[in-house]
Amino acid sequence: MKHTYDFPRPMVAVDIILFAWVDSRLLVLLVKRGAAPFRGYWALPGGFVEENEALEQAARRELEEETSLKGIYLEQLYSFGDPGRDPRGHAVSITHIALVNSAQMRGAAAGSDASALEWFPMKHLPRLAFDHKEILACGLARLRSKLEYTTMGFQFLARRFTLTELQEVYEAVLGRKIDKRNFRKKILSLKILRALPDRRENVRHRPARLYTLVGKRLAKLKNKRLVFSF
Amino acid sequence: MKHTYDFPRPMVAVDIILFAWVDSRLLVLLVKRGAAPFRGYWALPGGFVEENEALEQAARRELEEETSLKGIYLEQLYSFGDPGRDPRGHAVSITHIALVNSAQMRGAAAGSDASALEWFPMKHLPRLAFDHKEILACGLARLRSKLEYTTMGFQFLARRFTLTELQEVYEAVLGRKIDKRNFRKKILSLKILRALPDRRENVRHRPARLYTLVGKRLAKLKNKRLVFSF
DNA sequence: ACAAAAGTGTTTAGGTTACACCCATGA
DNA sequence: TCATGGGTGTAACCTAAACACTTTTGT
Numbered sequence: 001m002k003h004t005y006d007f008p009r010p011m012v013a014v015d016i017i018l019f020a021w022v023d024s025r026l027l028v029l030l031v032k033r034g035a036a037p038f039r040g041y042w043a044l045p046g047g048f049v050e051e052n053e054a055l056e057q058a059a060r061r062e063l064e065e066e067t068s069l070k071g072i073y074l075e076q077l078y079s080f081g082d083p084g085r086d087p088r089g090h091a092v093s094i095t096h097i098a099l100v101n102s103a104q105m106r107g108a109a110a111g112s113d114a115s116a117l118e119w120f121p122m123k124h125l126p127r128l129a130f131d132h133k134e135i136l137a138c139g140l141a142r143l144r145s146k147l148e149y150t151t152m153g154f155q156f157l158a159r160r161f162t163l164t165e166l167q168e169v170y171e172a173v174l175g176r177k178i179d180k181r182n183f184r185k186k187i188l189s190l191k192i193l194r195a196l197p198d199r200r201e202n203v204r205h206r207p208a209r210l211y212t213l214v215g216k217r218l219a220k221l222k223n224k225r226l227v228f229s230f
Numbered sequence: 231m232k233h234t235y236d237f238p239r240p241m242v243a244v245d246i247i248l249f250a251w252v253d254s255r256l257l258v259l260l261v262k263r264g265a266a267p268f269r270g271y272w273a274l275p276g277g278f279v280e281e282n283e284a285l286e287q288a289a290r291r292e293l294e295e296e297t298s299l300k301g302i303y304l305e306q307l308y309s310f311g312d313p314g315r316d317p318r319g320h321a322v323s324i325t326h327i328a329l330v331n332s333a334q335m336r337g338a339a340a341g342s343d344a345s346a347l348e349w350f351p352m353k354h355l356p357r358l359a360f361d362h363k364e365i366l367a368c369g370l371a372r373l374r375s376k377l378e379y380t381t382m383g384f385q386f387l388a389r390r391f392t393l394t395e396l397q398e399v400y401e402a403v404l405g406r407k408i409d410k411r412n413f414r415k416k417i418l419s420l421k422i423l424r425a426l427p428d429r430r431e432n433v434r435h436r437p438a439r440l441y442t443l444v445g446k447r448l449a450k451l452k453n454k455r456l457v458f459s460f
Numbered sequence: 461a462c463a464a465a466a467g468t469g470t471t472t473a474g475g476t477t478a479c480a481c482c483c484a485t486g487a
Numbered sequence: 488t489c490a491t492g493g494g495t496g497t498a499a500c501c502t503a504a505a506c507a508c509t510t511t512t513g514t
Contacts, residue, residue: 004232008281009239012311012322051238052313052320079309079324081242083282090282092242094309094322164493181495182477189475205491206484394466411468412504419502435464436511 010081010090014059015046015132017077017139018067018098020105021156024168025121027105028136030128031066032116037087038129042118044136046093059096066117067108073155074098077139085131097139099155147173151192154213162200162208163187240311240320244289245276245362247307247369248297248328250335251386254398255351257335258366260358261296262346267317268359272348274366276323289326296347297338303385304328307369315361327369329385377403381422384443392430392438393417 018029030042045066049058056074064070074096081092100108105119120126122140125133146152147170154161156169167183187193194214199207248259260272275296279288286304294300304326311322330338335349350356352370355363376382377400384391386399397413417423424444429437 002234002236003238004234005239006232007278008233009235010242010279010281012240012242048237049240049311049322051240054313055309055311055322076309079285079306081279081285081324083284092279092285092322092324094311094324162493179478180493181479184494185496186476202486203492204486206493208493392466409505410466411506414467415469416503432513433465434513436466436513438466 008090010092011086011088012049013046013091013093014049014055014062015044015093015095015135016059016063016074016098017044017095017136018063018069018100019139019143019156020100020102020108020119021169021172022102022105022119024172025123026172027119027121028125029067029108029117029119030126032118033129034116041129042120042126043129044095044132045117046095049094055094056096059094059098063098066115069098069100069104069108072098072100072104073152077135077142080131080135082131093135095135095139097142099152101156101158103158144173144175151213160196160198160210160212162210164208166211238320240322241316241318242279243276243321243323244279244285244292245274245323245325245365246289246293246304246328247274247325247366248293248299248330249369249373249386250330250332250338250349251399251402252332252335252349254402255353256402257349257351258355259297259338259347259349260356262348263359264346271359272350272356273359274325274362275347276325279324285324286326289324289328293328296345299328299330299334299338302328302330302334303382307365307372310361310365312361323365325365325369327372329382331386331388333388374403374405381443390426390428390440390442392440394438396441 020027020029029045031045033039033041033043045062047058047062047065049055050061053061055076059074059076060070063072063074077095077097079092079094081090083090085091085093109117109119125136128136143152153169153173154166157165163184164180166187167178167180170183171178192214193211196210196212198210200210201207250257250259259275261275263269263271263273275292277288277292277295279285280291283291285306289304290300293302293304307325307327309322309324311320313320315321315323339347339349355366358366373382383396383399383403387395393414394410396417397408397410400413401408422444423441426440426442428440430440431437
């Protein structure tokens, strides 16, 4: 079935940067392209927006088709539409950022179809198709800046986590060491964490206290900024 | 001439929030719709992206067609694509923010075609077509937040301006009074202004010193934030 | 001399930074 | 008892905030 319009229309796609936090490293999910253009290159997961489909819905659908992930954190990043960014024709991509913790990430691998999905550490990326290198740079910049004034970074952790785990997320994303005492003082002063009675078990050192984020829908930190010292 | 594709494609439009700063007030440019849907309602200026046209280019072209404004400050805001936002069919709009000072704004009115353009103060907006109320709220929020960590607000002023003029921009956009001494201390401590030898003339009070922004392409303030007291 | 806006400093409070040692557990 | 990461306090510094009067010009 063909679709005919009075004026030309660009293709409309969504692409998703899916970040995961595993073994103290920031990973990103890429798909190996099996067809031209950029055959054999790695690309961000994504696809075309369907008729009467909301942008976020399209991003969630594509993500679920590729990874079986549902209900994860997702937000719009930026729209790219330069002519020539896709050799097949004028294509506008509304890009998104999604975040998963390591448990969710393991579920993703299990449910994926046969396509060539792979997680890459942000430190060692392969060559990317299209303008996806630029998109990824944009996404990392957004993640870094939002880490400082939102609780976005908590999406990388399980519901219960230790302060050291939280600090490792901040250090890895911001790319610098943070003083342990200052980090704890600041995070605890925000009054967004509740200490739990339990502790991490089966470690061969003093077991760490577990915390959980209070205020499930807490997104923005009122007037406070999470800017940390080195 | 018809355009036929194998899969349906949404319409792709750009809409522009054009803010101006005139007589100590924040204004926004709207267009009265002459045809259905939303005939008689006011809407943001905008239009469809043409074939092989970059998004920013499309926004600049639409803006120039409506206002004859060229080379003004413009940045992408957000993309809206909910089905149902346009009764004519599935339409994705990549929205933008543009800023002009009062001299540029006066040029705009002169060059406009016969269409029903009007500047509205942000305090007294008419009913808006489509989801443009939501878009405008999103744009104002972006403007407010970027005022605090970029020099975006300087776009509202001429090349030479007084500190009081700058402060008025901040007060109007942020919607609160700022202490004069603290504002000046903070702005001057950023070392981004150069005091000029000239002063504002033909005022019936002590003439104010003129300043100019140094570093023409300065966009972000390294590590400093413009968060002001009440 | 008056009206009107320009311009200027100090004190206080609170947040940021730098920094080093003891604690609890499993092996 | 040793190795490993968990957990804690204080002092110096810096920035933000509150606050009122004098100066310069045109009329």
